[in-house]
Amino acid sequence: MSASFRFAVNVTPKAGILDPQGRAVEQSLPHLGVSGVSAIRVGRRVELTVEAANAAAARTVVERLAAELLSNPLIEAFQVEPLGAASSVVAEVVR
Secondary structure (H helix, E strand, O other): EEEEEEEEEEEEEOOOOOOOHHHHHHHHHHHHOOOOOOOOOOOOEEEEEEOOOOOOHHHHHHHHHHHHHHOOOOOOOEEEEOOOOOOOOOOOOOO
16 A cells, blocks of 8 residues: 655755856845845755655655756755645745
8 A cells, every 4th residue: 555745855056066046146136135145056846746655665766866867966965855745836926
């Protein structure tokens, strides 16, 4: 018998690796009147559902995917985050 488990994989550049996107965002802050924000790192987030016998087996699958497919281990680090049953999709803010 298996169950569904939700995870997010957050991938960011490793410390010491140049992050041109993060640098571009940081350089744009003064134009927006924002101060006191630094060390910006831009990455990506992948959310997925895994069918497995238990949470540990599901996490093993996610960690393998993160290490072998979703990140480049030479220049990126990843963090696996368990999610609740509901999607973590956030509704768009209407202005």
